[in-house]
Amino acid sequence: xxxxxxxxxxxxxxxxxxxxxxxxxxxxxxxxxxxxxxxxxxxxxxxxxxxxxxxxxxxxxxxxxxxxxxxxxxxxxxxxxxxxxxxxxxxxxxxxxxxxxxxxxxxxxxxxxxxxxxxxxxxxxxxxxxxxxxxxxxxxxxxxxxxxxxxxxxxxxxxxxxxxxxxxxxxxxxxxxxxxxxxxxxxxxxxxxxxxxxxxxxxxxxxx
Numbered sequence: 717x718x719x720x721x722x723x724x725x726x727x728x729x730x731x732x733x734x735x736x737x738x739x740x741x742x743x744x745x746x747x748x749x750x751x752x753x754x755x756x757x758x759x760x761x762x763x764x765x766x767x768x769x770x771x772x773x774x775x776x777x778x779x780x781x782x783x784x785x786x787x788x789x790x791x792x793x794x795x796x797x798x799x800x801x802x803x804x805x806x807x808x809x810x811x812x813x814x815x816x817x818x819x820x821x822x823x824x825x826x827x828x829x830x831x832x833x834x835x836x837x838x839x840x841x842x843x844x845x846x847x848x849x850x851x852x853x854x855x856x857x858x859x860x861x862x863x864x865x866x867x868x869x870x871x872x873x874x875x876x877x878x879x880x881x882x883x884x885x886x887x888x889x890x891x892x893x894x895x896x897x898x899x900x901x902x903x904x905x906x907x908x909x910x911x912x913x914x915x916x917x918x919x920x921x922x923x924x
Contacts, residue, residue, distance in 0.1 A: 722797035742801030783817030819901035
């Protein structure tokens with residue numbers, strides 16, 4: 717649903733199950749097309765304003781993980797929410813976590829292998845996202861073993877994707893499979909994005 721309608725939908729669902737809006741911890745967006753860095757900054761303004769209304773900004777940091785994907789096939793006409801995540805009290809021991817989507821863009825804003833979609837460049841871009849997500853998992857005291865879903869977004873071919881240089885290096889966790897979408901990161905020039913999570917339950921909710 718369009719993002720403007722999604723906020724009230726999230727509030728309503730959380731209220732219906734007795735959870736505060738601060739239980740909201742993740743959102744998955746689909747955007748019509750990749751944006752320039754300037755347009756990306758403007759794109760974030762209303763979203764951050766909403767998080768402030770919900771008291772989900774800590775200092776300068778968002779408390780909500782987010783992915784923003786530009787579908788290559790049948791993109792939405794406007795920025796839309798396709799999923800969201802929230803916390804509930806645990807009934808058994810276990811690990812759960814969400815990570816924001818990791819594009820092939822460094823923390824300095826530089827795009828990996830910018831303007832290059834050759835086989836070698838696509839492998840380099842994919843390797844960067846794998847290494848960066850691995851580092852984030854390590855910082856959380858977790859590993860790929862705990863993940864329940866791994867999702868990859870790309871358009872151009874990535875040679876030997878399952879080989880030891882790329883996802884084959886993950887070992888046993890890859891036995892659970894990998895979701896692959898024909899899509900790009902939300903920034904112009906990005907070509908690969910990677911998501912990883914560990915969740916206890918997934919629901920499909922009617923929106924009509």
